[in-house]
Amino acid sequence: MILKPDYNVKNVFEVNFDELKEQGIKVLIFDLDSTVMKSKAGVFSVDVLKMFDNLSKDFMLTIASNNKNIDYINKVRAQVNFPVIGHANKPSPAVIKSFLEENAIPPKDAAMIGDRPLTDILVGKLLGSTTVLVDSISKDEEPPLTRFVRRVERLSIR
Ligand SMILES: [Mg+2]
Structure with missing residues (x-):
């Protein structure tokens, strides 16, 4: 019950970002693997990069991945112009919480978007x-x- 997400959609392209904006969401925190990038692909698709481009007009963007491989995370970082947090340790909220605090973002202004209930949705709820x-x-x-x-x-x- 606690893990029921606020929104549940087919894939990242189907998220109603206009509604999130209307709800006062200013920051989007995306999970990486399987959410905005095919698992272990190491590269974003053109469609995802286009989506980031459009969304960056309305939101601050962030990626929070549990991946601990710094080379992999750096490869991801090189493809976007917004923060990519590696070793995020989801579902523990500590790492993302520090990031939000450092950027003076109230957690209620952020939306956590991911494919895993037990990590992505749980960390969003805890935040x-x-x-x-x-x-x-x-x-x-x-x-x-x-x-x-x-x-x-x-x-x-x-
Ligand atoms: Mg994932």
């Missing part, structure tokens, strides 16, 4: 931010076991 659950950006290409694990994890949001 007191708006939460948006998306399906994996590479859903149709994932192996059956991954899809099965996702279905089981999604039981936590009912």
